[in-house]
Amino acid sequence: MPIESIAILVLAGFVGYTVISKVPNTLHTPLMSGTNAIHGIVLLGGLIVLGHGVDGVLNKILLVVAIAFGMINVVGGFLVTDRMLGMFKQRPGEQRPGERGADAREEGEQ
Amino acid sequence: MTTLVSVLYIVAFVLFIYGLMGMTGPRTAVRGNWIAAAGMTVAVVATLLLPGMGNWLLIALGLGIGAAIGVPAARRVKMTAMPQMVALFNGVGGGAVALIAWVEFRVTTGYEAEPLYVAIASLFAAIVGSVSFWGSGVAFGKLQEILPGRPVTLGRLQQPLNIVLLAAALACAVIIAAGGRSEWLIIGVLVAAGLIGVMVVLPIGGADMPVVISLLNACTGLSAAAMGLALDNTALIVAGMIVGASGSILTNLMAQAMNRSIPAILAGGFGGGGGGG
Structure with a gap:
């Protein structure tokens, strides 16, 4: 068993848990979008398998896809997150009625 | 060379974690996002520096197609259409995991000479990735109003059907892990898992969709981490697991902010209109 890998897995889980434990409600959606961009790192898996050589047309097509x-996950994710956060910056402090979570901030906070 | 890659991976982890910490505060959020993006760039460059890499043309093709689709999609999308765009980006991430797992099965002829843990991690990644791809696809369809936003349920048949689908996916996976080599088995795993994704998200109403997307986001993170175990790649393990853990916490926080519980959301049937989030 790759015990080092498992150890890294467990520790990374705790890091993720600790980083997110306190977030204002208005930042939930941008944060979801940001973490969404980070799991686009699966791209590296495709790079590794394709880069180390595969035979067969279907394998190559599947890996290119x-x-x-x-x-798409990485660049789209980071750009969309930036646009979402830019929307927050334009009107600082102002409460917009359509903004989900903005008015629920008080009772949602623990 | 490999030491350089490891060092660059560590730099990438630091940037990811620092960026995510920045994203939890309103003032530092924009910068945090770009720090995380810089971490991703470092991770990609480091991977391209691995010894023995080839197929550069195809790699460039894949990266080029992805950028050519992703950048305009993210730039042009309307602010009101953001949630479905996030669902779509999350879905393609899960789809990438599922496809890599499928190719992994093909190039190792059913994990023939691989240790058991590689087969288990890869099959887990295949199941969760496929669930995430199809589930996110349905979430996108509902928010985009291609599919009806109201809950679509099969009534009492729903739960037994989901259990049958899960059993089918797990049965195919167990046969593969026990030495099955037929390619139909891995296709069976992917199809059954995909149907689970569709059947679980279809009964959920539009208002609960952001929480569901966050849940699927955590799932994709976990599947990326599992793929990292299978491919023995630390970057995938760390980044995938950070997203898996933080995504789970975030899902819980979002559900609490809406005064909903996650089991209640997954049971479905709440919130009629599409795009309610």
Whole structure:
């Protein structure tokens, strides 16, 4: 068993838990979008398998699609998050009625 | 060379964690997002520096197609259409995991010479990735109003059907892990898991969709971490697991902010209109 890998897995889980334990409600959606962009790292899996050589046309097509998917996830995710956060910056402090969670901030906070 | 890659991976982890910490505060959020993006760039470059890499043309093709689709999609999408865009981006991430797991099965002829843990991790990644891809697809369809936003249920048949689908996916996976080599088995795993994703998200109303997308986001993170175990790649393990853990916490926080519980959301049938989030 790759015990080092499992150890890294467990520790990374705790890091993720600790980082997110306190977030204002208005930042929930951008944060979801940001973490969404980070799991686009699966792109590396496609790079590794394709880069170390595969035979067969179908394998290559599947991996190119996988890399493209991962890349869409990464660039799209970070750009969309930036646009979401930019929307917050334009009107600081102002409460917009349509903004989900904005008015629930008080009772939602623990 | 490999030491360089490891060092760059560590730099990438630091940037991911620091970026995520920044994203939890309103003032540092924009910068945090770009720090995480810088971490991703470092991780990709480091991977391309691995010894023995080839197929550069196809790699460039994949990256090019992804950028050509992802950048305009993210730039042009309307602010009101953001949630479904996040669902879509999350879905393609899960789809990438499922496809890599499928190719992994094909190139190792059913994990023939691989240790058991590689087969288990890869099959887990295949199941969760496929659930995430199809589940996110349905979430996108509902928010985009391609599919009806109201809950679509099969009534009492729903739960037994989901259990049958899960059993089918697990049965195919167990046969593969026990030495099954037929490609139909891995296709069976992917199809059954995909149907689970569709059947679980269809009964959920539009108002609960953001929480569901966050849940699927955590799932994709976990599947990426499992794929990292299978491919023995630390970057995938760390980044995937950070997203898996933080996504789970975030899902819980979002559900609490809406005064909903996650089991109640997954049971479905709440919130009629599409795009309610």
